[in-house]
Amino acid sequence: MRQNKAASLLTAGILTVLAAVSFFPIYLALINSFKSQGDMFRSFVSLPTSISFGNYAEAFDKINLLGSTVNSVIISALGIGGIVLSASLAGYKLSRTTGKLSQVIFFLFIASMLVPFHSIMIPLTRMAKSLSVQGSTYGLAIIYIGLGVNMAIFLYHGFVKSIPRELEEAAYMDGCNEYQTFFRIIFPLLVPITVTIAILDFLWIWNDFLLPLLMLTDSESFTLILSTNTLFGEYNKDWSLILAALVLTAIPVILIYSFFQRFIMHGIAEGAVKG
Amino acid sequence: MPVNSYKKYISLLAFVAPAFILYAVFLLIPTLGGMFYSFTDWNGLNRTYEFIGFGNFAEALIEDPDFIHSLLFTLKYVLFMIVLQNVFALGLAVFIETRSRSKGFFRTIFFMPNMISTIISAFMWTFVFAQVLPQLAEKTALTFLDQSWIGDPNVSFFSILIVSLWNGVGYMMIIYLAGLQGVPQSLKEAALIDGATPFQTFLNVTLPMITHAITICFFLTLNGAFKVFEVVYGLTGGGPGRSTQVITMNIYEEAFSNNFRYGYASAKSVILFVIILIFTFIQIQVMKKREVEA
Numbered sequence: 001m002r003q004n005k006a007a008s009l010l011t012a013g014i015l016t017v018l019a020a021v022s023f024f025p026i027y028l029a030l031i032n033s034f035k036s037q038g039d040m041f042r043s044f045v046s047l048p049t050s051i052s053f054g055n056y057a058e059a060f061d062k063i064n065l066l067g068s069t070v071n072s073v074i075i076s077a078l079g080i081g082g083i084v085l086s087a088s089l090a091g092y093k094l095s096r097t098t099g100k101l102s103q104v105i106f107f108l109f110i111a112s113m114l115v116p117f118h119s120i121m122i123p124l125t126r127m128a129k130s131l132s133v134q135g136s137t138y139g140l141a142i143i144y145i146g147l148g149v150n151m152a153i154f155l156y157h158g159f160v161k162s163i164p165r166e167l168e169e170a171a172y173m174d175g176c177n178e179y180q181t182f183f184r185i186i187f188p189l190l191v192p193i194t195v196t197i198a199i200l201d202f203l204w205i206w207n208d209f210l211l212p213l214l215m216l217t218d219s220e221s222f223t224l225i226l227s228t229n230t231l232f233g234e235y236n237k238d239w240s241l242i243l244a245a246l247v248l249t250a251i252p253v254i255l256i257y258s259f260f261q262r263f264i265m266h267g268i269a270e271g272a273v274k275g
Numbered sequence: 276m277p278v279n280s281y282k283k284y285i286s287l288l289a290f291v292a293p294a295f296i297l298y299a300v301f302l303l304i305p306t307l308g309g310m311f312y313s314f315t316d317w318n319g320l321n322r323t324y325e326f327i328g329f330g331n332f333a334e335a336l337i338e339d340p341d342f343i344h345s346l347l348f349t350l351k352y353v354l355f356m357i358v359l360q361n362v363f364a365l366g367l368a369v370f371i372e373t374r375s376r377s378k379g380f381f382r383t384i385f386f387m388p389n390m391i392s393t394i395i396s397a398f399m400w401t402f403v404f405a406q407v408l409p410q411l412a413e414k415t416a417l418t419f420l421d422q423s424w425i426g427d428p429n430v431s432f433f434s435i436l437i438v439s440l441w442n443g444v445g446y447m448m449i450i451y452l453a454g455l456q457g458v459p460q461s462l463k464e465a466a467l468i469d470g471a472t473p474f475q476t477f478l479n480v481t482l483p484m485i486t487h488a489i490t491i492c493f494f495l496t497l498n499g500a501f502k503v504f505e506v507v508y509g510l511t512g513g514g515p516g517r518s519t520q521v522i523t524m525n526i527y528e529e530a531f532s533n534n535f536r537y538g539y540a541s542a543k544s545v546i547l548f549v550i551i552l553i554f555t556f557i558q559i560q561v562m563k564k565r566e567v568e569a
Contacts, residue, residue, distance in 0.1 A: 007473070011370045012377070018367070019384045022441065025399050026387070028407055043414070044407040086294035093290035097283070105291060109298065115306050116502050116551055118523040119544035122530045122537055123305035123312065131300070146301030149294040178286060207392035209505050214531070225392050232398050232509075239402055246399055253390045261383065264390075268446060269453035272491050 026250075033243040040240055055244035062235075063227040063245050064219070069252065071137050072223045075212075076205045079144035080198050087149045087197070088190055091156025092182060096165075106157065109150045117147070117210065125214050133215075140215050144205050152197045155271065159193040160186075199260070199267035206253065224249050313542035318535055331542030341517050342543060345525040348432075349501060352521065353554075355436055356443075356500040361492055363440060364447035369477065371448075372455045382452070386445035393442055397509025400438045401425065404510075428518035431511050435519065438506050443499065447492045454488030455481070483565075490562040497558055501551050522547050 032040050033055055035048045059065075094106045124143070125134070133139025163186065171181040212223045219230065228249045235241055257264065313331055317324035335342050371381045388396060404424035424434045458481055466476040482489075504523040507513060513520035513528075520528075526547065530540035 008373070011373055015367075015370050015374070015377075015381050019381060022385055022388065025396075025403050025441070026391075028403060029399050032402075041410075044410055082297075086297065090291040090294040093287055097287050101284070102287060105295065108303065109294075112298070112302050112306065114552060114555065115302070116498075116523075116544075116548055118502060118504070118526055119548040120302065120305040120309055121527075122540055122544065123308035124301060125531075126537075127301065127305055127308075142297065143301050145294075146297035149298050150302070153294060178290075182290075203390070207395075209392065209394045209508075210527075225394060228398070229394060239406060242398065243402065246395055249395050250391050253392075254387070257387065257390045261386075265382070265386065265449050265452075268449045272450045272453075272488075272495070 029243045029246055029250075032240060033247050035240060037238075037240055055240045056248065058241055059231070059244035059248055062241070063224070063231050063248065064222070065224075065227075065248055067220065068222055068224040068227040071221055072206060072225075072252075074137050075141045075144065075223060076202055078138065078141035079148065079205045080201045082141065082145035083148040083152050083201055084194055084197060086145065087152030088156050088187060088194065089182065090149070091153040092160050092186055092190075094153065095157045095160035096168075106153075109153045112150050113154065121210070121214060128215060135215065135217050135221065137216070137221050140212060143211065143215065144201075147211075148201055148204070151271075152201070155193055155197055156190065159190060163189055193270075195263060196267040196270045199264050200271050202256075203264075224252070309541045309544055312538050313545045315538040317538040317541075320535060324538065327538075331539045332546065334539065335543050335546060341520065342522075342525050344517065345520045345522050346546075348519065349503070349521045351432070352435065352439075352503060353497065353500040356439060357493060357496050359436065360440055360443055360447055360496050360500075361489070363444045364492065365451050365489075367444065367448045368451035368455055369481075372452065382448075385448055388441050389443065389445035391442070393505035394509045396442045397438055397506050400434070400441070401510055404434055425511055426515060428515065431519055435503075435506055435510055438510060439500075439503065442506070443496075447496065450488050450492055450495075451485065454485035458484045486562070486565050490559070493558055493562060494555065497554055498551060501547065501554070 028044060031047055032044060034051045034053075036052060036054075039049055090109075094102050128134040128139065128143060131139075133142060167185055167189075168181050171185045176184065207225065209225050209229070212226045213229070216222055216226060219227070222230070228245050231245050232242055312324075314326055314328060315324040316327050316330070367381075367385055371378055371385075374381065391399075408422070408424060422430045425431050462480050462484070463476055466480045467473070471479070502523055503521050504527070507519060507521050507524060511519045513524050517525075522543070526540050526543045529536055529543060
């Protein structure tokens with residue numbers, strides 16, 4: 001019994017130390033973002049002597065916070081919406097249809113999940129340029145749909161198998177056509193897996209860096225991550241300004257995390273197990 | 276019933292078309308296009324190009340010391356990541372699982388870095404490595420903190436690892452936690468009653484029961500680690516020189532900021548793809564055999 005108590009204390013101790021180490025960079029970014037340059041170089045680890053929001057006001061302006069956030073929101077919302085809609089239609093139908101064609105199409109989607117983004121970024125950039133979707137937030141959202149449907153179809157395909165066919169048959173009897181059956185009967189039943197897909201895709205699109213870097217050229221259409229990257233390149237000695245920008249960039253995801261933590265963790269576990 | 280099967284065919288296409296068209300345009304065609312161009316000397320500017328067979332591949336693997344270096348550097352990184360990321364994630368998951376009241380708190384803290392974009396994490400850590408640690412070393416007696424964390428490639432390899440782990444461990448931890456919850460309490464208790472130590476129970480009961488989660492986490496880590504870009508981009512930019520350049524960065528440089536040799540860069544992309552395929556295939560083959568059903 002005493003041994004158990006000691007072991008329990010030990011794990012608590014180890015976890016606490018690791019948690020402190022893990023939180024340390026966030027703590028540093030947070031406290032130093034409120035300091036003046038001089039205050040900061042006296043000591044990075046101590047709390048600020050006076051709290052100033054000057055860094056934030058400047059960063060707010062420099063990364064065009066409102067505009068960039070709106071861009072990120074548009075890209076994520078359109079991307080996720082498009083993925084959910086088109087992939088649920090396709091995943092449902094592929095799961096319900098037997099035959100060679102359906103199998104081949106499904107295989108093409110699944111096989112492409114192994115293709116690393118870096119292997120397609122050159123032809124993709126050319127393709128985007130020739131279709132003139134390069135440089136626009138809407139164009140970027142469409143590309144995200146094209147890149148994201150494979151995993152979503154895979155997850156929908158598996159989930160649909162657990163829905164009894166009798167439901168659709170009953171709907172047909174009642175005179176629904178295929179689309180009505182899908183949107184009224186099937187789609188509402190797909191909500192659990194849709195939440196998982198939406199979360200995984202949100203984390204991917206919102207935090208993505210390389211694709212927006214390749215696609216967006218005009219700073220007016222930059223995402224939040226991209227604006228912060230530009231600021232980092234331009235003011236790389238002005239740490240109090242950069243830290244304020246980093247905190248501003250991290251706030252939306254931390255907020256979403258605190259509200260949807262349960263869903264996010266469930267979504268990750270679910271998405272991984274099904275994969 | 277030919278009419279019926281014709282209708283079935285049309286309806287299948289109608290449901291699949293929206294997803295398939297976008298997928299074909301932005302993923303399938305670029306994938307095939309990249310493979311096609313890897314056998315040409317296309318430079319991205321000229322309209323014309325010629326087939327040069329495996330010339331690009333030979334050049335990349337034999338005559339391009341920068342690419343070979345980036346390949347080896349990435350392999351080393353992948354190896355460290357697979358071991359460390361999984362050891363840390365599983366360790367944290369096991370420890371957290373034993374807590375009753377503080378479980379949620381620790382889970383929240385350890386997962387939080389994963390929510391922050393990799394590139395933002397890299398910037399945050401640049402501040403820690405370049406400013407905070409040297410100052411801490413100066414003010415306290417912790418002189419080992421005074422390293423050239425970003426300037427010296429031997430040290431910055433570990434800086435890159437630290438940031439990657441900080442950012443990625445939480446994700447794997449969640450998967451391991453879900454796996455651990457699937458292990459029946461009765462089995463663990465039975466082992467303990469039979470006189471097994473907690474460590475033996477973990478090794479012989481828990482571990483075999485979560486092999487599925489281990490397979491997934493190894494797969495995800497392997498895949499992610501080969502594609503590492505943002506951490507290195509944000510932390511060292513591949514420097515000093517090209518000493519910390521990873522494969523993806525070498526491809527990026529070749530295609531977008533160097534001499535626009537698209538055909539050559541495509542060949543490098545194909546090499547990356549093939550390497551990932553081979554490693555993934557081996558890993559899945561080896562680990563699938565070990566999985567047991569609950």
